Amino acid sequence: MSTNAELATIFERMAAMLELLGEDRFRVNAHARAARAIEALSGDVAEIAEDEKALTSIDGIGAKTAKKIREYVETGRVHEHDELLAKVPAGLLEVLDVPGLGPKTVRMMWQEKGVESIADLKRILDDGSILDLPRMGEKTVQNIRESLAFAAKSSERIRLGDALPIAERLVARLEKVKGVQRVAYAGSLRRGRETIGDLDILVSAKDGAAAREAFTGMEGVEKVLASGEKKSSVRLQAGKISVQADLRVVDDAAFGAALMYFTGSKEHNVRLRERAIRMGMTLNEYGLFPETEGEKPPQERGVKPVASRTEEEIYQALGMAFVPAELREDQGEVSDGWETPELVEVSDVRAELHAHTTASDGVMSIVELAQCAKARGFHTIAVTDHSKSSVIAHGLDEARLRKHIEQVREANGRVKGITILAGSEVDIHADGSLDYDDELLAELDVVVASPHAALRQETKEATKRLLRAVAHPLVHVLGHPTGRIINRREGLQPDMAEVAAAAAEHGTALEINCNHLRLDLRDRDVRIALEHGALLALNCDVHAEDDFDELRYGVLTGRRGGLTPDRCINTWGAKKLHGWLKKKRGG
DNA sequence: GCCGTTTTCGGCCCGACTGTTTTCAGTCG
Numbered sequence: 266m267s268t269n270a271e272l273a274t275i276f277e278r279m280a281a282m283l284e285l286l287g288e289d290r291f292r293v294n295a296h297a298r299a300a301r302a303i304e305a306l307s308g309d310v311a312e313i314a315e316d317e318k319a320l321t322s323i324d325g326i327g328a329k330t331a332k333k334i335r336e337y338v339e340t341g342r343v344h345e346h347d348e349l350l351a352k353v354p355a356g357l358l359e360v361l362d363v364p365g366l367g368p369k370t371v372r373m374m375w376q377e378k379g380v381e382s383i384a385d386l387k388r389i390l391d392d393g394s395i396l397d398l399p400r401m402g403e404k405t406v407q408n409i410r411e412s413l414a415f416a417a418k419s420s421e422r423i424r425l426g427d428a429l430p431i432a433e434r435l436v437a438r439l440e441k442v443k444g445v446q447r448v449a450y451a452g453s454l455r456r457g458r459e460t461i462g463d464l465d466i467l468v469s470a471k472d473g474a475a476a477r478e479a480f481t482g483m484e485g486v487e488k489v490l491a492s493g494e495k496k497s498s499v500r501l502q503a504g505k506i507s508v509q510a511d512l513r514v515v516d517d518a519a520f521g522a523a524l525m526y527f528t529g530s531k532e533h534n535v536r537l538r539e540r541a542i543r544m545g546m547t548l549n550e551y552g553l554f555p556e557t558e559g560e561k562p563p564q565e566r567g568v569k570p571v572a573s574r575t576e577e578e579i580y581q582a583l584g585m586a587f588v589p590a591e592l593r594e595d596q597g598e599v600s601d602g603w604e605t606p607e608l609v610e611v612s613d614v615r616a617e618l619h620a621h622t623t624a625s626d627g628v629m630s631i632v633e634l635a636q637c638a639k640a641r642g643f644h645t646i647a648v649t650d651h652s653k654s655s656v657i658a659h660g661l662d663e664a665r666l667r668k669h670i671e672q673v674r675e676a677n678g679r680v681k682g683i684t685i686l687a688g689s690e691v692d693i694h695a696d697g698s699l700d701y702d703d704e705l706l707a708e709l710d711v712v713v714a715s716p717h718a719a720l721r722q723e724t725k726e727a728t729k730r731l732l733r734a735v736a737h738p739l740v741h742v743l744g745h746p747t748g749r750i751i752n753r754r755e756g757l758q759p760d761m762a763e764v765a766a767a768a769a770e771h772g773t774a775l776e777i778n779c780n781h782l783r784l785d786l787r788d789r790d791v792r793i794a795l796e797h798g799a800l801l802a803l804n805c806d807v808h809a810e811d812d813f814d815e816l817r818y819g820v821l822t823g824r825r826g827g828l829t830p831d832r833c834i835n836t837w838g839a840k841k842l843h844g845w846l847k848k849k850r851g852g
Numbered sequence: 853g854c855c856g857t858t859t860t861c862g863g864c865c866c867g868a869c870t871g872t873t874t875t876c877a878g879t880c881g
Contacts, residue, residue: 290864
């Protein structure tokens with residue numbers, strides 16, 4: 266784990282432990298916010314910590330937090346964290362993660378019943394002594410049991426590429442319900458995060474009850490967790506995916522405010538509300554309201570909102586540029602002077618530079634692949650089958666590759682309306698050397714160099730390895746740079762700033778592999794790459810026709826990192842792209 | 853513990869739903 270991630274985890278745990286000790290909630294919140302601030306940093310916290318002012322200038326990090334950060338950088342420990350660990354049983358933090366159990370309840374279980382772990386929780390559930398606790402009845406107990414079972418079944422967050430199609434089906438279904446006006450998915454899914462905790466669906470309707478009934482009665486609903494007039498929650502089984510889905514029903518006039526609220530992030534919303542208050546207004550999911558006297562919230566007193574129908578008008582009324590959903594993470598986008606970047610879109614992408622055919626582990630021929638790419642409006646497709654070391658993927662040895670190049674050239678002459686480039690996805694060996702010699706690499710139009718094995722290297726070794734590949738004069742693109750698989754394999758953890766700086770220096774593009782299992786580079790690494798001046802490639806790593814559809818996940822990831830078309834080689838016109846590729850072939 | 857268009861103290865976002873309660877605490881997002 267990087268220093269940033271380690272420190273963020275420490276502050277997160279401190280927040281949880283302080284909460285369990287019944288500490289002041291604002292102090293708890295300050296620790297949680299510091300954790301998020303550290304996690305969101307694009308630079309190495311250890312480097313930033315060298316300059317005292319730089320640390321405290323970060324939102325959410327004050328003098329005391331800065332001191333703890335420096336203590337960690339110097340000694341590898343935060344003594345306050347150690348003290349808390351001595352006071353709070355480690356297993357109690359897992360109990361706190363059980364849905365429906367919050368700090369008050371867990372603290373009570375701990376103090377009254379000696380619960381220090383999930384096993385202890387199960388014990389008081391089984392012997393019934395949990396019922397001795399105040400506010401603990403049969404239904405609550407049953408809900409805790411089900412939460413435990415659910416947590417055991419789906420302990421991890423759902424991948425973006427699994428969640429988005431489910432959400433789209435829910436939206437399509439609700440759009441058909443009579444009286445429904447607008448439907449949208451929101452939450453971390455709309456923000457394009459690589460994994461999603463649950464699905465948030467928003468509906469405006471003349472008849473809220475019909476929408477609610479359609480939602481809770483939908484195919485795949487295993488349990489209705491809550492069903493009120495304005496809000497419903499269900500547990501849903503869709504294929505192998507088990508997920509919670511929340512439905513919120515609002516008046517169409519408040520759709521924008523609700524969408525904004527439901528899209529989050531929570532931190533972004535908090536900043537917006539603080540901004541509204543400074544401007545003499547108040548913001549909630551019903552709209553942006555002028556500040557008025559009254560006990561009840563403004564929407565219940567008939568106060569007319571300043572803005573509520575669309576997100577655009579609310580941002581405008583707050584005196585801000587529109588913030589694309591992918592950038593709503595409280596990373597400076599609510600500050601004065603922030604401007605909306607022209608982020609890359611799916612329709613901008615005109616070339617695929619990473620694709621496999623039946624020669625290695627793809628399922629399409631060269632011509633079939635080219636026709637798919639052409640059908641999507643692409644001007645260029647690169648055939649980049651695996652190199653010889655990828656034995657399982659039927660990687661090509663030198664002789665097969667030479668023959669393959671000929672076949673690609675021949676196909677390029679035959680298929681009109683698209684350029685088919687001869688390339689290779691060349692393995693980067695553990696030491697950073699490549700799987701073919703330079704003479705052969707020089708014959709290829711495109712070289713994507715990717716790590717496939719030895720993915721557990723230490724940071725130092727991994728950095729050295731990738732730096733060598735990036736600096737190789739015949740390499741165009743560093744493919745799936747870390748080799749991570751979401752929820753399955755951590756992959757390499759190189760010093761991304763160093764890799765990005767070298768990529769910028771040598772004119773090598775860093776790939777955002779769009780496959781939803783990979784999304785590699787990840788969002789924060791895209792940001793680092795851009796900050797260091799590197800170019801990015803949005804590649805689908807095509808093995809079959811459907812893989813072209815993975816593009817949108819990569820685009821979302823790129824947008825989260827702030828990727829604009831000018832920095833993404835796949836959006837360039839044919840002439841510019843081919844010229845750039847040829848530059849690494851001496852002209 | 854952080855922060856400042858209310859600036860070094862005194863606040864700190866806002867609402868829905870459930871379950872156990874007779875008016876609300878706890879949790880969630």
